[in-house]
Amino acid sequence: MTTLYLIRHGHYSSPSPVVPYRLPGFHLSEKGIAQTTLLAAMLEHDPIAAVFTSPMERTRETADILAKSHSLTPIVDERLTEVRSPAQGKEKEFIDAMGGWSMYDTPWYKTARGETLHEVFSRVQAAVEEACHTYEDASIIMVSHGDPVMLMAAHYMGIPPTPAALVVLPYLPMGGGYRVEFTLHAEPKIYPLSSKSYCTTL
16 A cells, blocks of 8 residues: 655745745744654654655745654755746735635636646646655655645545545645555545544644
C-alpha cells in the first residue's frame, strides 16, 4: 500500500491584509508552527519516505517541520504551488465581490487569464502520480495550498475539478490534511486528518 498525506500549509502571518496566492513574504505564524508541530507528532511513527512541498515560504516552512522528525530534506516541486490568480494581492472583500469560489467561472477571471481549476488539478495530479510511482509501497507527504489540496481530495471522491469541488466538502483549514491510501486493484481511500483533537482549531 502507498500512503499519501495531502497537507495544507499551517496558518501564516500576513504582512498586509491581502490574499497572497503567490506573493512572497507570507511566513508561518506561531499558530501555524504549533499546528504543524502537532501534525508532525501525529505522523512521527509513520515511516515517511519523502516530503514534497510547494516553493512558497509558508509551505516550505510547514514541510521543514514535518520532515525534521524523519531526518528528511523536503523536495520542492513547482507543480504543488499556489494558483496563478488575478486576485493575487487583492483584499478578501474584492474576491468575495468577484464571486468567491465561483470566481473561476466568471468572465473577469477568464479575461484576466487566471489559471483554471483543470490546469491546477492537472499539474498537482501529475506530481502526485509521479511521487507515488517513485515511492510505491511507502508513505509520502505533499504540502500544498487550499485549492490544490481540495481539488485532489475531491478527485479521490469522484468529483471533477470544477468550482463545485471547492464547496461540496468542508473547506480544509490551514494546517489540515488528508490521508489517501492506494492499494492494487482498488479505488483510493481518503480520510481527513482533522478532528476535534487536532489543532487546526487552535
